[in-house]
Amino acid sequence: MSDFLKFAFELLSQVVYNLAAVFAAVIKLCFTGWIEYFTIFGTYFKFLNIGAKILAVLLMVLLVAIPVLIIIILVRRWQLHRKLKADKEDNSTLYKEIGRLNKQVISLIDEKNKILALKVNTMGGTERIPYMGASALTDDTIPTVGNVSGNKGVGTVPSGAVISASEVTVQAGSMSSGGGNKKDDNTAQRFPKLALVDVKYQDYENPEFDENITLEEFVERYRMFAAGQLHLYYTPEIIRRFIAGMAASKLLILEGISGTGKTSLPHSFSRFLDNPATMVSVQPSFRERTELLGYFNEFSKRFNETEFLRALYEGNYREDPSFIILDEMNLARIEYYFAEMLSILEMPSHDEWVLDLVPTAWPNDPEKLDGGKIHVPDTMWYIGTANNDDSTFTITDKVYDRAIPIELNERAAAFECEPQPKCHVTCAHLEALFEQAKIDHPISEETIEKMNKLDQYLQTRFKLAFGNRIIKQMYDFIPVYVACGGTELGGMDYIIARKVLKKFESMNVMFVRDEIKGLIEYIERVFGPGNMPDSEAYLTRIQNLY
Numbered sequence: 001m002s003d004f005l006k007f008a009f010e011l012l013s014q015v016v017y018n019l020a021a022v023f024a025a026v027i028k029l030c031f032t033g034w035i036e037y038f039t040i041f042g043t044y045f046k047f048l049n050i051g052a053k054i055l056a057v058l059l060m061v062l063l064v065a066i067p068v069l070i071i072i073i074l075v076r077r078w079q080l081h082r083k084l085k086a087d088k089e090d091n092s093t094l095y096k097e098i099g100r101l102n103k104q105v106i107s108l109i110d111e112k113n114k115i116l117a118l119k120v121n122t123m124g125g126t127e128r129i130p131y132m133g134a135s136a137l138t139d140d141t142i143p144t145v146g147n148v149s150g151n152k153g154v155g156t157v158p159s160g161a162v163i164s165a166s167e168v169t170v171q172a173g174s175m176s177s178g179g180g181n182k183k184d185d186n187t188a189q190r191f192p193k194l195a196l197v198d199v200k201y202q203d204y205e206n207p208e209f210d211e212n213i214t215l216e217e218f219v220e221r222y223r224m225f226a227a228g229q230l231h232l233y234y235t236p237e238i239i240r241r242f243i244a245g246m247a248a249s250k251l252l253i254l255e256g257i258s259g260t261g262k263t264s265l266p267h268s269f270s271r272f273l274d275n276p277a278t279m280v281s282v283q284p285s286f287r288e289r290t291e292l293l294g295y296f297n298e299f300s301k302r303f304n305e306t307e308f309l310r311a312l313y314e315g316n317y318r319e320d321p322s323f324i325i326l327d328e329m330n331l332a333r334i335e336y337y338f339a340e341m342l343s344i345l346e347m348p349s350h351d352e353w354v355l356d357l358v359p360t361a362w363p364n365d366p367e368k369l370d371g372g373k374i375h376v377p378d379t380m381w382y383i384g385t386a387n388n389d390d391s392t393f394t395i396t397d398k399v400y401d402r403a404i405p406i407e408l409n410e411r412a413a414a415f416e417c418e419p420q421p422k423c424h425v426t427c428a429h430l431e432a433l434f435e436q437a438k439i440d441h442p443i444s445e446e447t448i449e450k451m452n453k454l455d456q457y458l459q460t461r462f463k464l465a466f467g468n469r470i471i472k473q474m475y476d477f478i479p480v481y482v483a484c485g486g487t488e489l490g491g492m493d494y495i496i497a498r499k500v501l502k503k504f505e506s507m508n509v510m511f512v513r514d515e516i517k518g519l520i521e522y523i524e525r526v527f528g529p530g531n532m533p534d535s536e537a538y539l540t541r542i543q544n545l546y
Contacts, residue, residue, distance in 0.1 A: 037063065190296070193305040194313045194366040201317045207274065207424045215433050215483040219243060221423055225272045228419040232261060232268050233412040236485060241494060242269070244481035245404035246381055247434040248473040250345050253329070253384045253395065256408035263327055265408070266383040270323045274422045277323035277383070278311035286332035289340050296358050303357065315377035316368045319426045322380045329384035330392040334399045341382070342402055350378045379427040397506060401469050404477070405498045434476070437483035443475065447488055450526050457522055458500070461515055462507070470499050489531050497534040504542050516543045
């Protein structure tokens, strides 16, 4: 044992000696050694040439900077420590002041409850408002106001918590409703705008629907109606894409330069069907679903209804196609405010197309609400218009994959025609025409084989693929496009250009610029020269941008 003590003593002595040597060296480096430093500097400085003298001065400046920096760091740390200590003392005083003020709030509410209790007794009520005293509270405790009528009492939260004035106001309102004069909330009308829709359709009679119209006639009649009544001119190609897009998706995105009729196209189309579209102007502040659907105000006991919600509800009464136009839809991020709708529209069963508005049902809720839920009608289409400039957000692939984009970059030539009547057609008949088009104009095996070759080429060279969603949209879009007067390759060309090749915009094209030229040549080899003009034009434009 004595040997171990001797060993430990000698080891620790050496460690202490070394630490003392280090400390002494640091002291000498920063403070006591300066006499020696300047002695060495003075001895050699007079023998140095001009360049060496400059370097010697810089070296001395560097040595001086080291202890100065150490001193500055120590002073700053000391000042920060003092400031934090002072802030802690100030916060403690602030928390006590908050506790005192909230105690006064509780006292005022107690006084109000006494007055309300006297009023209830005077009116002959039997329910008394319980008195919850605040005398037991101290300034060191920040009180919270509970629901007095529910006997939750007065609670406390840890020091440092803050209660907003709005919370106190709402909770105080719930106290005041606890007397015998309380109104039964379940008898209030919380959806006044939707209730007016119920009134509107009490005696509504459907018009006489045209159940014999074909898709090709549908295109031409709308084109004549827009020109004759509204002086709006569209090419048959644009209308074919619009109607085929309706067959492939409930969400369409109209893009293009200003003045080409992006907003007027769905607006005039809805007038042609005698069911005017609802216009929703998207604002940059849109962040969540409440911007579109509204929200329930707990204080007023009413639902803040929006035009989007009203149109959605009214669509449940209609048999003909209905439209909601999201004007300038990319002024805000679509995947934020429209996220829930994007998910619901992907549900395979329309029975699952349901939105929760309120958690429970009230006896006098609108007729088409089911347990506080609204059914998203399958007769409704959502048409978004989009500009691509510095004031808008980029539309992400998540949105593009679920939508059918339609570009309007050219104005159609004006022409004269006689005014045309409106067309009344049920959504069921329109859907039947879409299904019949798949039977009458299925995509040929030759075209499918060419599509598979292009898919394999894109996967090999660019890591791009035809997703399952795009394949499904292609099988829905092309037959209807052909039934509207188009060609099979024309429909294939449009889908490939707008749904597949558009993904190049999210890639670093600089690294595949030369490969794009080879892709254009491959498309011409597989589909034939000039048969895929949209795809080739799009690739050429992408290539020229970089």
